[in-house]
Amino acid sequence: MTNKPEILVIGLGLIGASFAKAVRKSANAYVLGFDVEKEVPPVALEMGLIDEVVDDLTQVRQVDVIIMAVPVMAIGKVVEQIRYLIPGLTVLSDVGSVKGEVVKSVQDVLGELPSCFVPGHPIAGAEKSGVTAATDDLFKNHMHILTPLPESTDQAVTLLTELWSGCGAQVVTMTVERHDEVLAATSHLPHLLAFSLVDTLARESENREIFKYAAGGFRDFSRIAASDPTMWHDIFLTNRDATLKILRRFQSDLGLLEQAIEHRDGDLLRTVFTRAKSARDYFTEILESRNKEG
């Protein structure tokens, strides 16, 4: 690898295009960009997010790093197309929300896990999507979780850490299994609850008249129910076990609150609400201290 790393970003949606823009600046990288939607890479080139358009994944010259910024369920197909490049890579990584499924897809296609492969997941997003929403500060002050495998080289982990840190992210590592549990709890379950609640209320009320009376709390609570249904369909199918585990714990805890309301057990309600408020206030402190550091 020369001093100017060559990086191929596959998938120029919000995450891929923002990473391209940020890493091009921070690592002085030469960035090649591909997308299944053929009109997207020229837009990225025009916007100054990438240096070169890739038209055909099966005809790319050797690069140093490949980041697969595609839906989790598309990883297998991408790996099939770029397998000829893998022996020459320093790093192969991705940005998917479910790491177990990504690892399984790579293993299924290649029959082994290459030593350049280090799965990753930026805990960042925005309400807008697509290449035109790309911004080079999307990852600033956000976590980037790496899940190195037993096969991964130290060199791959180190380079990937440098690249994402350079984009402003706080890089942490954990196992694939822990990642999928943590995300099931902090992201996948809240999305499921928001989708479910909004659907219950919409069906409860003729002409959705009930939403007219909803206030700010409901607005904040339900915002994530506007997320992409296909992406979330994929996430729940691929992170099935970890989601079911935390969902069932939640259902059991919610059942205790239901019983407390039914039996007018004010002490239990107050205890749970107070404990939750304390935890939420702690979470607010974490967010505020992270923003101050930035």
Added chain:
Amino acid sequence: MTNKPEILVIGLGLIGASFAKAVRKSANAYVLGFDVEKEVPPVALEMGLIDEVVDDLTQVRQVDVIIMAVPVMAIGKVVEQIRYLIPGLTVLSDVGSVKGEVVKSVQDVLGELPSCFVPGHPIAGAEKSGVTAATDDLFKNHMHILTPLPESTDQAVTLLTELWSGCGAQVVTMTVERHDEVLAATSHLPHLLAFSLVDTLARESENREIFKYAAGGFRDFSRIAASDPTMWHDIFLTNRDATLKILRRFQSDLGLLEQAIEHRDGDLLRTVFTRAKSARDYFTEILESRNKEG
């Protein structure tokens, strides 16, 4: 009543103090203020929110309007103290989150429902609380729900509508029962889910380490879990039946999603998520059109 209505606001928290400030300006009202915390009314006077401090509720000259801006479970005690003023009132109202309980408290104390009494509930709030957070645009472009009783005079409903409209609110009327159902669905259940989820996650994780990895979706979703535990304890005890009804419908619907994940029924997941996204997008439109009108 003279052209300059005299209004007594009992309880100078965020809602009461903001109403005092707004109505003093919009209706050219003379506003008297009382609070159980004796140091609060002088602050309100100093801030220009009220015209006169009331020290003792049992020693007030006749006014035209009384707004009880106190917790639902404190209404009975307030009504006992001001019952001598009720025959001379044009309007007696409140701002509580559970209308059935407020009506029951007034009935229990007085043995009847006075014709000046029109329960009310502004669908507004803010992250800050207390007299110092008062703002005269708190109700602007927000719903104010009135629940007139069979006993309520048209004059009381009309004057109350004028006062809240003058504060910028969009005034609507519905029955007490419908109000408590609507709020159970759009406010009380979301708060219960947020409290419950945050508590489940906090207990799931040693040292609450899991919150470090939570992103914006979780932040928005869980914000309402930072609400006052005592207030919410009161709400769930007093709006018990309506909350249990919608909670059980939600639990049943969530159970269907759990089964869909378990049985890898991607079609059901996509159908529910798509329907929920459509309803949430509709809700966003309502909010945006309301803000444009303002």
